[in-house]
Amino acid sequence: MPARIEDVALKAGVSTKTVSRVFNREPNVSEKARTRVEAAARELSYRPNPSARSLAGNRSYLVALLFDNPHAGSSYVMELIVGVLQACENTHYNAMLRPLDLSADAVAAVEEFVAQFRPDALVLAPPIGDDLKILRRLDDLNIRYSAISARSAHARIGVGLDERRAAAEMVEHLAALGHRRIGHIAGRAGHGARAWRLAGYRDGLRKAGMAYDESLVVDGDFTFDSGIAAARQLLDLRDPPTAIFAANDDSACGAMHEAFERGFSIPRDLSICGFDDTPASAQVWPGLTTVHQPCREMGRIATEQVLLSIREPEAAQTVRISYEIKIRGSTGPIRANSTSMALRSTR
Amino acid sequence: MPARIEDVALKAGVSTKTVSRVFNREPNVSEKARTRVEAAARELSYRPNPSARSLAGNRSYLVALLFDNPHAGSSYVMELIVGVLQACENTHYNAMLRPLDLSADAVAAVEEFVAQFRPDALVLAPPIGDDLKILRRLDDLNIRYSAISARSAHARIGVGLDERRAAAEMVEHLAALGHRRIGHIAGRAGHGARAWRLAGYRDGLRKAGMAYDESLVVDGDFTFDSGIAAARQLLDLRDPPTAIFAANDDSACGAMHEAFERGFSIPRDLSICGFDDTPASAQVWPGLTTVHQPCREMGRIATEQVLLSIREPEAAQTVRISYEIKIRGSTGPIRANSTSMALRSTR
DNA sequence: ACGCCAATTGTCAGCGCTGTCAATTTCTGA
């Protein structure tokens, strides 16, 4: 049987309340008492019972990560999870996970979840933090949350990077390589990331002095397959792009796949770049030029902030984090003669 | 304030104990009582308080998934997690995650973790279930666990597939394509998967009537980079292999990468295959021939079994699950003339 | 030395539930 607070109190010659104070880092404990308690606790290998603590303190010491039901290989969620776990280490808090089906009634699902497990705080992975209905309901229920989102419409606490600027920079990179027809594979409708990256694409075109051509923007949904379909559509255009900026790496990989299917050489015949810097993007050949997002760190910071907001509501904030453009082998200078078209016609 | 068990009891006109019985599916509750309690609970939106329940019942209702500290992109852990979460749905159990640093004192880490959070059961992701020291300590501490492992040396409960047979089949596939020099990139030392897949590789050679050539087996550690290094070593041999069976997909992708760097065409100049069927393996070009492991299902089953063992210790068992060889574009028939060598020499 | 205030420590009820065991009701067979 593990030691209880009473055992420690007895051994240290203090009351249980003093032991409680030490373990909760409450003020007004003398140095002497603290030392004795710590020694006694160490000797008895005392660990506070989380259930008792939760029950008495009316808190769950739980942070839940809410994320979109992951299709195979959404490695960013895994990275977020690791970040959340890192943030919980050496706190009394514990992480819980909750996949959410956004196509169903997510608001009800969140409510049910919160009612059942009573987490003290939520961390909302993209695109959950972009969903106003959910945020508002959480506000109503008076539940603390932190959004991982480039620019949450609503969340006061969170973390994110300037996806719009990053996307613009990516397009400028392509422009600097001489590309004048740059396609975009857009993200899934409803995701903030779709809007920001698309807006950044347009910013980039503008900065490079190019006109926006609607036919060069094709809908996708962040999946590999949608990347294939979108690339197909773009490459079948009468005047196809010489470069494609996909809204994320998965769809960029799909686009690469389609290019290979057509016998293209990358980047000779087509430059492709993505967004996110998933592990796969460094491993495909050629390596995918993309925007690096420090997902693990984002998960950690989002959690740290929301935990901070429990202690000091005013101190917590939205943290803007920096990104990095990773230039790998999938983007290169445009060729003088448009071989890509020639190849296409031989198909 | 949420409803308490007392509120439900009052409304249903029974004692709190009866309500408790209904919610815990205990026997000896009359149909009438059950119906009334359920109605009252629904009306009050009653949810049992998990902390109170744990405290009084001396159980945590927690299942913890222990996994090796994930390097970037170990998507199988994510799949396992989803499976574990699936198994917890509609039970009173809740999943916890615990990354473990196997290079440090993992036994102590597990002990500390268990002492602090008191999970009712553990699910051990590979390669944790292969670690005898950990298993024995858990036995000593009398902690229920389930191992995800092809052939755990020790665990009575778990799930796994016959990796050895799968590996042998993979090699036979290569042999059927005409390959007579088949290299192997081995997994990380200490992982059961390394041993089983290597043994299967040898089985496959034997079945195909080929001799085992030590020089064709190179150490790896399941990472992309180790795949690059190992492929380098294999392709630099005086008489290099015409096919490489890598112990997992990440290292197979590394091998592909190295082959491309040398200007090889796959599978014309070199066949490559892996193990696991990570999402990336379907997305690289050409698609990677590999062994499909249903990770999500394995996580679910491992969890279901260990939860079952709480209710019925004798009913739980080790479940053997079936694999599937996925033949994609990265393996093909051997060419008559050994172009791969010619290409290599021009480098 | 004394009063006053702040810092420290302790007391104890009670968080919401379940285990134990006793009480009550219902069923069975003669």
Place this chain on the structure above:
DNA sequence: TCAGAAATTGACAGCGCTGACAATTGGCGT
């Protein structure tokens, strides 16, 4: 119909901790 067994129900202590608040101690100025 009734004893006895079986099924159902309830009373209540207590799980291990913290919140509220009361008691005690120590420091300081006069």
